[in-house]
Amino acid sequence: MKTNRRNFIKAAGMAGTGVVAGGIASCAQKGTSAKEIKPTIWDISEDKGAQVFNMSGYAAPKLDVVRVGYIGIGGRGMAAVKRMALLEGVEIKALSDLHMDRVKEAQNYLKERGMPEPTGYADGSQELWKELCDKEELDLIYIATPRDLHPSMCVYAMESGAHAATEIPAARTLDECWQLVETSEKTKKHCSMIENCVYDFWELLILNMTRQGFFGEIVHVDAAYISNQINTNLRKDLEWRTREFINRDGNIYPTHGLGPACQILNINRGDRLDFMVSVSSNDFTMGKEIEKRAQEDDYYKQFIGQWKLGNMNTSIIKTVNGKTIDLQYNVGNPRPGTRVFWVVGTEGIAKKQPFPSRISKGGGWVNEDELK
Ligand SMILES: NC(=O)c1ccc[n+]([C@@H]2O[C@H](COP(=O)([O-])OP(=O)(O)OC[C@H]3O[C@@H](n4cnc5c(N)ncnc54)[C@H](O)[C@@H]3O)[C@@H](O)[C@H]2O)c1
Missing domain, CATH: 3.30.360.10 (Dihydrodipicolinate Reductase; domain 2)
Structure with a gap:
């Protein structure tokens, strides 16, 4: 099997540890060959996983105004809307949640401060956030939903043409980590894990x-x-x-x-x-x-x-x-x-x-x- 960066990590035995930092590049099962370790998470084709662009240190083209959309206006999302509202050069254009009252609360918060009312997306359906990604012209999509939703939302956001920022953890499995890395490289969109500490x-x-x-x-x-x-x-x-x-x-x-x-x-x-x-x-x-x-x-x-x-x-x-x-x-x-x-x-x-x-x-x- 040709070694690429995906199967290099898998062969080294990281799968299933719960630690998802992108920097981990090999692990402790020294002396164990890749063939002896049963694939646990995904099947890897020979050429899948090759780097197509190095996003480390990459500066995306400068924006004078950053148009932001939010998915998830719960505890963390609402606090992030309030923080973002303090920044110059930011327009909060769209908000999505399962619950309309949460979207309304954030809309009102912005309106009371003289800011334009962002478009709201909330009808209780689990997939409505995709419309926010598809219909709105956004530079950044900020994701503050339950953890299992982060990877698919980040991938969709980047593929829709926006940078993605996600609350932690960005992913729960190595396979999901690679989806984020590969989508970011392919789209040249940043995928930022908001590790405030x-x-x-x-x-x-x-x-x-x-x-x-x-x-x-x-x-x-x-x-x-x-x-x-x-x-x-x-x-x-x-x-x-x-x-x-x-x-x-x-x-x-x-x-x-x-x-x-x-x-x-x-x-x-x-x-x-x-x-x-x-x-x-x-x-x-x-x-x-x-x-x-x-x-x-x-x-x-x-x-x-x-x-x-x-x-x-x-x-x-x-x-x-x-x-x-x-x-x-x-x-x-x-x-x-x-x-x-x-x-x-x-x-x-x-x-x-x-x-x-x-x-x-x-x-x-x-x-x-x-x-x-
Ligand atoms: N960095 C930190 O210090 C810190 C602190 C707390 C929470 N977090 C992270 O923030 C994230 C959110 O946590 P929280 O405490 O705000 O949770 P929360 O439950 O208060 O908020 C999540 C929101 O996402 C919405 N949501 C769920 N499914 C959705 C969907 N399909 N489409 C649109 N909206 C959807 C919910 O309705 C809810 O309003 C978690 O990933 C958590 O790990 C980080």
Whole structure:
């Protein structure tokens, strides 16, 4: 079999891990030939998957006004409409959701601020968003729908001639990752995963200091997404969230931690993720919580025995240049939220959490006054 970039990853055994970062290029089953590993996700033809254009660093033609359409005006989508309304050079042209009241709320919000009313697309049908893509002249389509819908919506958006931006995670399987990469290369449209944690103040400060050599050579990053979501993930009005955890284990939401770590380590810009060992604890809370709720509310009966995600997942990743990442994921225990983010270099370290965030050049933390 000719090796292309798709089957190279598959042969290396990444399939089914739950980590979907585009930078992972091989994995731990060293000594195992591609033929010995049963294809798990997709069949690959000889020439499928070859790169047709390199989108890394590609600058699309400049636009004076960016015409934006939204798919999904729930919690995240509405907040994004409000943020986008603050930007100059942006016109919000169209909004789509299953529920007209959500579209109306966003239309009213914009109208009250003197902005033109965007066209609304909502009649309860699952596919109406395609009309938004087909009929409107849009430069960017922003997708804030449940996670399983992101890949097909991104692909359709790019094929309709717009750049795509999607809430995280952009995809849930390697096959979906490749669909996004290949469509982006084919259409020369950007497909941006909106990983907001990469742009936090501390993460950008430490990235800047790293690039200026303040910490010497970076050796290791500790990263995490730890957040008590016991209630959120069982909310009836967010049933799609509960369904995310049915028959899935591993780290299914890796990018809040992994994104900033990959920036620091120059992943896909001089280094790349090489292999990973990922281990989950059992679930000790969510299955029991579902059973408890089911005693008082029949709605939860459908999920009894279905929750598969272990409470605590720990993944150790090594890069080709010999650096390591410790990536933790825990959303099922009552602990304070943290993304940890410790950056360890040969000449110093930085830690984000627990707060206060600090740096050290050895021999204790630099105090707040010195930090300023
Ligand atoms: N980056 C972050 O920090 C962050 C935080 C929260 C959520 N998210 C992500 O944002 C996304 C949305 O989360 P949310 O909390 O806003 O969920 P939500 O349920 O509040 O919103 C989703 C919206 O999509 C709409 N929708 C569903 N199917 C649709 C379809 N076929 N066509 C059009 N609209 C459809 C729903 O009606 C709903 O209004 C998720 O992918 C989630 O992972 C990211």
